[in-house]
Amino acid sequence: MPDWILDVSTLNQYVHRSLDADPLLQNLRLRGEISNFRPTSSGHWYFTLKDDRSRVSCVMFRSSAMRMSFRPQDGMAVILAGRVSLYEATGAYQFYADSMRPEGVGSLYQQFEALKARLAAEGLFDQSRKRELPYRPRKIAVVTSRTGAVLHDICRVSAGRDPGVPLVLLPVQVQGEGAAEEITAAIRKAGTLPEVDVIITGRGGGSLEDLWAFNEEIVARAIADSPVPVISAVGHETDTTIADFAADRRASTPSNAAEIAVPDREEIIAGLREMRRHLSRSLMDTLQRRRMRIMRVRARLTETRPEQHLESLQRRVVALHARLDRAARDKLASLAPRHALAQVRLDAAIDGQLRQRQEAVGRMRTRLAALNPAQVLERGYALVMDGDRVLTSRMAAAQAGRMTLRFHDGSLNVTKEKNHGGEKEADL
Numbered sequence: 001m002p003d004w005i006l007d008v009s010t011l012n013q014y015v016h017r018s019l020d021a022d023p024l025l026q027n028l029r030l031r032g033e034i035s036n037f038r039p040t041s042s043g044h045w046y047f048t049l050k051d052d053r054s055r056v057s058c059v060m061f062r063s064s065a066m067r068m069s070f071r072p073q074d075g076m077a078v079i080l081a082g083r084v085s086l087y088e089a090t091g092a093y094q095f096y097a098d099s100m101r102p103e104g105v106g107s108l109y110q111q112f113e114a115l116k117a118r119l120a121a122e123g124l125f126d127q128s129r130k131r132e133l134p135y136r137p138r139k140i141a142v143v144t145s146r147t148g149a150v151l152h153d154i155c156r157v158s159a160g161r162d163p164g165v166p167l168v169l170l171p172v173q174v175q176g177e178g179a180a181e182e183i184t185a186a187i188r189k190a191g192t193l194p195e196v197d198v199i200i201t202g203r204g205g206g207s208l209e210d211l212w213a214f215n216e217e218i219v220a221r222a223i224a225d226s227p228v229p230v231i232s233a234v235g236h237e238t239d240t241t242i243a244d245f246a247a248d249r250r251a252s253t254p255s256n257a258a259e260i261a262v263p264d265r266e267e268i269i270a271g272l273r274e275m276r277r278h279l280s281r282s283l284m285d286t287l288q289r290r291r292m293r294i295m296r297v298r299a300r301l302t303e304t305r306p307e308q309h310l311e312s313l314q315r316r317v318v319a320l321h322a323r324l325d326r327a328a329r330d331k332l333a334s335l336a337p338r339h340a341l342a343q344v345r346l347d348a349a350i351d352g353q354l355r356q357r358q359e360a361v362g363r364m365r366t367r368l369a370a371l372n373p374a375q376v377l378e379r380g381y382a383l384v385m386d387g388d389r390v391l392t393s394r395m396a397a398a399q400a401g402r403m404t405l406r407f408h409d410g411s412l413n414v415t416k417e418k419n420h421g422g423e424k425e426a427d428l
Helices: 008-021 107-122 149-161 179-190 217-225 242-246 254-261 265-304 306-371 373-378 394-399
Strands: 028-039 045-050 055-060 076-087 092-105 139-144 167-171 196-203 230-234 383-386 402-407 410-419 422-427
Touching: 008 076, 028 055, 028 092, 055 076, 107 217, 107 242, 139 149, 139 179, 149 167, 149 196, 149 254, 167 179, 179 196, 179 217, 196 254, 217 242, 230 242, 230 254
Parallel strands: 055 092, 139 167, 139 196, 196 230
Antiparallel strands: 028 045, 028 076, 045 055, 076 092, 383 402, 402 410, 410 422
16 A cells, blocks of 8 residues: 555646557547537537447547548547547546548437438428517416526526516426427427417537437427427527427527517617607607698688688679570570471471371272272172182082172072972072
């Protein structure tokens, strides 16, 4: 048992030198799947390389990252070249990558892309399905973990913008087994709460595995089926999940989600004040224009003196009536000779027409008298009839059994009698 005592810095320095002195750890090829990729503003890349059993922290400094021809993503399978060492300040060992080349796509990333493509083909992500957010919601439902910075950030930003908008929390597990089912149930419940106009669902950043609950199909369909708009606030700005595509709006961070959902009360008040000033100015301008118009009308009325104008109009009306009467009388006087001549011509035409009609009637009477059968009978002729039928031939008379002779002064019935020599006619 050694009798000396080491401090932490000495221990970390010793382990650091030991790792750096091991030639097997200074030129390694490492295969794995990228997770929790975090680029920094300084240009360094921090990430985790994992397989199905273990993981190791990795870093690629800016000088090496600038030489890369691609940008890695969570779920990407890669092969790293570099060395193993210890970061003395934290006592954590990590892999320092000098280069990287893609080897393929990890299983989780493959699942992500496959589900994304299938739901997109169904139209679940179509822009036409996206709904507009209300200008000022009556109530906001927040589906997230009860603990953590997400809820705190949303409450802080919402209260700062408009404390009059209430928030209702539906706490869920946002990571691990059963998280997707809890998130789905909470979203569906939030859509049934009274006065809830917007739902915010999300969590803080993390690796692809950490965010996987928001990549589940049941969560995406619950968001798409929600009766109220949903804002997805999952991870940081660079993180993207299936929930982001299905949501009506995607927020880069939970704080940004609160900014999107809750309007700034001060901006609303300032806008209302500006609107009131604008309406006041507009009203004053309108009133001023009306006053000026009334003044001009009054001036014109004073100048024109409407009483005299009305008297002048009345005099003109009387004069026009007199002119109209004179014109009518003159017109009638000028038309009198023409009217008398027309009357004479009309009377002569009527007399001529009457004479023509009377002469025509006389001629027609003469013709009728000449054609009257009674006149023919008076000249010694008779009609031989069989009932109502006139017999016009000897054959027709021979066939008749009884005949009537009609004279101008009466009728005589005749029948035929038979004798030994034949038939003979006899008067009855």
